[in-house]
Amino acid sequence: MGCLFSKGSDQGEGKEEEEAPKTYSWDTKDRPDPKDFTIEGLKGETAGRVPGTVNGQQFIINNCQDSCIYIFDHSASVTVDNCTGCKIFIGPSKGSVFLRNCSQCKMVLACQQFRSRDCKSVDILLHCDTQPIIESSTKIRFGCFQYSYPELRDQFQKRTKVEDVLPVPETEQFSQMTVSTDVNDSFVPLSHGKRRKPADESCLILFFHIDNGDETMKKFILNLKNEESVLIESKQLELHYEDVCRIFGELPHLKEVTKSGSSLLYAYVINHMTHFSTESYFTISFPSIHLSLFEGPVTALQFNGKDVVQKCQAFVKDLATNVPTYVSGDPDAAKKDIENWRNFVEAQFSM
Numbered sequence: 001m002g003c004l005f006s007k008g009s010d011q012g013e014g015k016e017e018e019e020a021p022k023t024y025s026w027d028t029k030d031r032p033d034p035k036d037f038t039i040e041g042l043k044g045e046t047a048g049r050v051p052g053t054v055n056g057q058q059f060i061i062n063n064c065q066d067s068c069i070y071i072f073d074h075s076a077s078v079t080v081d082n083c084t085g086c087k088i089f090i091g092p093s094k095g096s097v098f099l100r101n102c103s104q105c106k107m108v109l110a111c112q113q114f115r116s117r118d119c120k121s122v123d124i125l126l127h128c129d130t131q132p133i134i135e136s137s138t139k140i141r142f143g144c145f146q147y148s149y150p151e152l153r154d155q156f157q158k159r160t161k162v163e164d165v166l167p168v169p170e171t172e173q174f175s176q177m178t179v180s181t182d183v184n185d186s187f188v189p190l191s192h193g194k195r196r197k198p199a200d201e202s203c204l205i206l207f208f209h210i211d212n213g214d215e216t217m218k219k220f221i222l223n224l225k226n227e228e229s230v231l232i233e234s235k236q237l238e239l240h241y242e243d244v245c246r247i248f249g250e251l252p253h254l255k256e257v258t259k260s261g262s263s264l265l266y267a268y269v270i271n272h273m274t275h276f277s278t279e280s281y282f283t284i285s286f287p288s289i290h291l292s293l294f295e296g297p298v299t300a301l302q303f304n305g306k307d308v309v310q311k312c313q314a315f316v317k318d319l320a321t322n323v324p325t326y327v328s329g330d331p332d333a334a335k336k337d338i339e340n341w342r343n344f345v346e347a348q349f350s351m
Contacts, residue, residue, distance in 0.1 A: 074155040115133040122140050147188075229311060237297060239297075247344050313329075
């Protein structure tokens, strides 16, 4: 007898085809090859990446000796491990640059955060948004980032002399790069830092965002340098109109012109051009269209020198009539402006 539930033979019947596995978008998406974003094992060589080849990816430099390495592009983060006697340039990094077990190296780099651990005898020209974190490292020397090439400005937006630190690349791979290590060409201006100031008087200037405003700032810095004034520090932040009011006080209403001995705001917008009085300075504001002034980063420059407030006002008058600019109005107001600005910046980075 057979079982009631026995299954008969399937002979003669075609077998069902196996169902193909489902394909998802993340399976078909092109994934970057980690090898394209890694440089390792170099000995006495020159290598790197040209603009457009990293495009915000993470990058690794590992186990290199006596080599020159150039990353001419923006990245998410960069780690440099076990490198000795190397000269390394790293373009703007949105995140951190982390050095580990490196010695006798010279570097130029820009990042949001810099960290080093177990490093020795490393010279670094650094542009960093936060204070460096140094762990178990000795003989680490820092200077101001000084470097320039045409794509650097855009790479920054997507996030001492250099000749003695990092040579200009001469290999065929970088033959199309227009690199300058001249201090006057550097995208990041050379600043005096926290060393003792040469004079008692300082001044704060804010350049609000406008297309091609960088060239005006360069001329401004160069002119003040020729007048024996020094740039103490520079900082670039995203500001809202309310932030400026919080730092410098409430600004006048639309089209209202108010005499002020404490500050200046020269604003240029469509169909509105400010004019300078021969007797006094004015604070001028257009709050109803203030978004046009804050659609990009605001750059703050602090200068120091004899009669520096008067010099800054004069140069703003000559150079920045087409750039929205805030300038301290007198030495006492400048002290308050600088203190308020410093407190605001520290609060932003502590959040």
